[in-house]
Amino acid sequence: MDQQRPLSTVTMAFTVVAYLIFVTARAHVTGVDLSLWPRLICALAMLLLVTAIPKAPSTFIFGLIGVLYVVVLQIGVVINVQGIEKPLFWMLPAGMVIPICAAPLWLTPRHFILGTIAFYLAGLPFVMAVPFTHDDYVLCAMWVAIGIPTATTFHFGFYWFRLNHFLLEEKLLALAATDPLTQLLNRRAFLEQAQQMLSETKGHDDVVSAIFLDIDRFKSLNDQYGHARGDEALMDVTKVLKDAVPAQALVGRLGGEEFAVLIKAPDPDRATGLADTLRILIASIRRPDGFLTASFGVAHRRSNETATELLDRADEALLRAKHAGHNRVFVEQARQVERVRATALDEDNDTRVDEEPVVVTRWGAFDLFTHYQPVYSLSHQKQVGFEALLRGFDQHGTPLRPDKLFAPQSNAGISDLDSLTHHLHLANARKRLPIDCWLFLNVAPSTFIQPGYEQTLAAIVFEAGLDPRGVVLEILESEGVDVEELALAAWRYRGCGFLIAVDDFGTGHSNLDRLLRIQPDFVKLDGALIRAKSRASDQPLLPTIVSLLHRADMLVVVEGIETTEELILAVESNVDFAQGFLLGRPSATLPSAAAVTRRIDHAFDVIAEGRAVRTARFEGQLAPYLAMLNAAAAALTNGASVEEAIAPMAKLELCKRCFVLDDTGRILGQEISGRAGSSADLRLGPLFASQSGRWDHRPYYWKAVANMGTAVFCQPYLSLTSGRASVGVTMAFTCDERVMVVGSELDWTSPHLAWPTVE
CATH class of the missing domain: 3.30.70.270 (Reverse transcriptase/Diguanylate cyclase domain)
Incomplete structure (x- = not known):
């Protein structure tokens, strides 16, 4: 009905105009003065019905308006032919054309049938009052033989076409507005x-x-x-x-x-x-x-x-x-917060205008420019450096794809481009870079190992009015360069004051051995490591990777931060520095830090709130197991056997195994397999028997001994006896002047279990 309204409104309004033309023609041809009031009243009534069409609330009302309209139109036609010598000839156009032209207007076949019957019945009294001649019978026969069949054919043909068209339109509108799988709004x-x-x-x-x-x-x-x-x-x-x-x-x-x-x-x-x-x-x-x-x-x-x-x-x-x-x-929180799903900052907040002219250099047919991407210290919540990135444009000013700009070249070609790029970046940095920020420069490994290039690069830095101690050289990931040569070159560059970073760790040929030999000051982790998770527990691996690199005295930069969730994970994983589209896109002008600072601060707030909630959930889920430890320790102190004392713990849902350890960390008696013990991987069968092992090096043992008489727990760890994430709950006590530790290993792989913040 909604699709039919515009067509019916326009066509019916045009019919009112046609009716007025018919009235004018009647007066002009016959030359007789006509009484206009009856004719204008009919026209006004039809106009009112036209205005009612857009407001029709149902198909019944819509059809009723159409029936009334054709009846009023027929009455108007009859009034207009009054006093004419051959009125049926004047009614012939109306009698045949109106039903035919009105056919597409009817919403349903029922409306068409009722409307057509009403139209002819409205004119029947006048027709019956006219003295018939032979010609009049011919006219009536033409109305019946031509008008009605044509109108019927026209209506049903148009109705079929319109129905399929409207159904298709509704289907397309529904598809555009709904999700194809769930049929919910998109x-x-x-x-x-x-x-x-x-x-x-x-x-x-x-x-x-x-x-x-x-x-x-x-x-x-x-x-x-x-x-x-x-x-x-x-x-x-x-x-x-x-x-x-x-x-x-x-x-x-x-x-x-x-x-x-x-x-x-x-x-x-x-x-x-x-x-x-x-x-x-x-x-x-x-x-x-x-x-x-x-x-x-x-x-x-x-x-x-x-x-x-x-x-x-x-x-x-x-x-x-x-x-x-x-x-x-x-x-929601009471205070206003930034949008959390944006992948880049608004342009108005992201850049500021620089007065200094930009240095541009030529490389073949290309113009080379310097773009900067900020590096943020997450703890300091401020910009501490900018990575200088090379961008190229052809003679038409069209940006070049990286694969075209950095097409495979000989080592000599790469070194020439590297040297040209370093001159460009350092010349621009002198005019734009804040004094207290590092400049991160990319260096191809083949250029990095060239004898004497460290002196050349230091001279370029001094010429630009900068200090090598403010320049971080990023060794790009590449094959074909000996790691030993990179390590020796890194020692030479450090002697000139440069800081060293290894780029894209976690991809390609970058590995831990490369890091340990080069001993960089910074390690830039590839963005893929942010999304890396453990297979069983689905916990992120980034905190462990960062902790490992910190143990090796390397500061950690995470690249590719694109979402707030990734920023929060980086902060919680104790990452030192971060860069990515969320914190600022590469740009020819230096980005403002205000909006990013608010975003980083929001990440800290989320972590603080989440830490408290997760810690409370974690301790709450451990509470029944800690209570059972007190009961087991009391039973052992009162002379119960090991099996009798620890058997109740084995019935708890998460318990994999229960045990009692002596003062050397060895198992006393027999350990008991708990309800969750059956989920152990049978391929690890040689590790199931743990009676011969010594476990006093495990945190769950020495933490218990350090807190004698108090039930304690440890951080989740990978169990050697099951190959699954586990939590140890233990309690140390003395029995017959001997230190004993009663404990249980809990299966902590279920996603419904809380994980505390990494210590």
Whole structure:
């Protein structure tokens, strides 16, 4: 009906104009003065019916307006032919053309049949009153033989065409507005309808709230069990949303595993309660390795806030919920926060204008420029350096792809380009770089090992008015260069005052042996290491990698920070420096640090809040096991056997094995396998028997001895007896003047278990 309104309105309005022309023609041809009032009343009535078409609330009213319209039109035609010698000849155009032309206007075949019958019945009294001649019978026969069949054929043909066209249009509109898998609103349609909902609620008492939810560990579900299983999980979540969310609320899939709900309610607690209900329902959906969970962020609309701004605040709450350990509902913070999903800063905040002219150099047919990307100290929350990056443009000013600019060349060609690039970057840095910032320069390995180039480069630095101690040389990842030569060259460059960095560690031919030989001051980790996770527990590996490099006296720079989640992980992993599109894109002008500082500070806030929540959850999940240790220690002190004392612990859900150790860390009696012990990998069979082992070097042993009489726990570790992430809970006590340690090893691989912040 909505698609038919414009066609019917325009065509019916044009018919009113045609009717007025017909009236004018009647007066002109006959030369008789006509009474205009009846004719104008008919025209006015038709105009009123035309204006009613756009407001018709139903197909019945729409069809009724059409029937009334043709009846009024027929009455007007009859009035207009009154007093003419051969009135039927004057009515012939109306009698045949009007039903034919009106055929496409009827919404349904029923409307067409009723409207056509009403049209002819309206004119029947006049026709019956006219004295018939032979010619009049011929005219009536023409009306019946030509008008009705033609109108019928025209209507049904057009109806079939229109129906298929409108159905296709509706299908295309639905496809453009809905997610193809879940049939929920897609991001574009959700935001459009959300903005409309917000505009309709201005001045109302109802609170509009946004619920942002993200399925936890969804990537691992796709990676381990296939995308078909991931799609099934999305459909399960969709069913929960359709069943639990009120009909008047908006529900959409914004992309991937992210969903959003916009709801109006008298009070904000309604949205928070709905989010918690959804969380519980989703947590009952099974997945192959347990149960599905989701994290939720809730935000309530503020005055004059757009839908995007509201969702951004809900997204920030979701981010905090995920960092606090997943499967939680977090409500917005009271203070205003930055957008958390942006991958680059706004251009207005990202750059500042430099007065100094830019130095440009020529390389073949290309013009070479210097672009800078900032490097931030996360702890200092400020810019501490800029990586100088080479950008090329052809004679038309078109940027060149890196593979064209850095096409394979001989070592001599690479060295020439390197030397030219260093002159360019240092000349520009002298005019633009702050005094207290490092300049990171890329150096090809083949150039780096050239005898004497360290002196040449130092001379270029001094010529530019800079100090080599403020220049960090990044050795690019490359094959074909002996590591020993790189290590000797690094020693020479350090003698000139330069700092050394190894770039892209974690990719290509870069390995740990290369680092240990070169001994760089900085190690730049490839962005892929941010996303690296352990196979079983799905925990990030970045904290362990950073800790290893710190033990080797190397500062760590993480490249490729593109999302807030990656920035938070870098901060929590004790990364020293970071760079990436989130913190500033490469640009010919130096970026401002204000917006980035706020973003880094927000990451610290999220970590502080998440640390407290995760630590509380971690200790809460360990509480029953720590209580059992006290009971076991008391039983052993009272003379119970080892098996009797530790058997109750073995019945707990996470317990893999229970044991008692003597003062040398060896097992007393027999250890008992717990409920989670059956999940051990049978391929590790030679490690199952642990009676002959000595375990006093493990943290769970010496921490217990250091806290005699108190139940303690340790950080999650990889168990040597099961090959799985585990947590040791132990308690040391004295029995018969001997130190004994009773303990249990818990299986800590379930995604529902909290992991504390790495120490």
